[in-house]
Amino acid sequence: MKKFLILILFSILIPIQNSSAVSPSLEETIEFLIHGKDADARVTWSIDDCNLTISFIDKFTNGDVYEIHETSSINLNKIDIKSNIKSTKFDTGFTLDCVDVCFKKISKSWINGNEEPSKVTEESEWWITNGIDFQRNRKALSHLFSN
Numbered sequence: 621m622k623k624f625l626i627l628i629l630f631s632i633l634i635p636i637q638n639s640s641a642v643s644p645s646l647e648e649t650i651e652f653l654i655h656g657k658d659a660d661a662r663v664t665w666s667i668d669d670c671n672l673t674i675s676f677i678d679k680f681t682n683g684d685v686y687e688i689h690e691t692s693s694i695n696l697n698k699i700d701i702k703s704n705i706k707s708t709k710f711d712t713g714f715t716l717d718c719v720d721v722c723f724k725k726i727s728k729s730w731i732n733g734n735e736e737p738s739k740v741t742e743e744s745e746w747w748i749t750n751g752i753d754f755q756r757n758r759k760a761l762s763h764l765f766s767n
Contacts, residue, residue, distance in 0.1 A: 649764045653757065656712075656750030670696045687730040694746050698722035701765045705758050713749035714757040722746060 644652070646667070654665055654674060665674045672694040679687045695718075703717040723746045727739040750757070 643763065644760075646764070649760055652752070652760050653714075653748065653750060653764070656752040658751065672696055684732050685730075689728045690725060692723065692725045695722045699746065699765070705761055707754040707757075708747055708749050712751050712753065713747065714754065714761060715745055715747040716761070718744045718746065720744065 650665065650667060650672065651659075654663065662678055663674065663676050665672065667673070674692040674694070676690040676692075677688070679685070698718045698720050699722060700717045700719045706715040707713070708715055721742045721744050723741075723743045725741040727741075729736045752760075
């Protein structure tokens with residue numbers, strides 16, 4: 621009888637123990653996909669109603685003073701989740717196809733305080749080079765789009 625009771629006890633405890641693993645939140649997954657291993661204070665992001673906005677600000681001097689502001693907007697609803705996730709050129713990022721234009725980037729720059737004309741780029745794919753192995757990016761994207 622004791623053996624039977626112990627068997628029942630272990631059969632109850634083992635599934636409870638295995639189900640206690642917590643999967644990453646949406647914010648943690650996006651943070652991982654954007655920043656990869658190293659968080660960069662120049663890159664910030666926000667998400668609202670499946671629209672991901674990534675902002676990048678950089679200032680540098682090379683004889684002249686340059687300031688660059690880039691804002692990328694990704695409509696996650698337009699990502700073609702049935703297509704393959706592709707690696708980037710250096711295999712440390714990912715590329716996703718879209719069913720329509722899903723990626724829009726606006727670049728503004730200033731040289732010595734003088735504003736240059738803005739550049740607008742629209743694409744039907746979203747790619748990031750984040751320094752993370754392609755297979756690990758694939759797992760994170762799978763998690764992102766399964767929720």
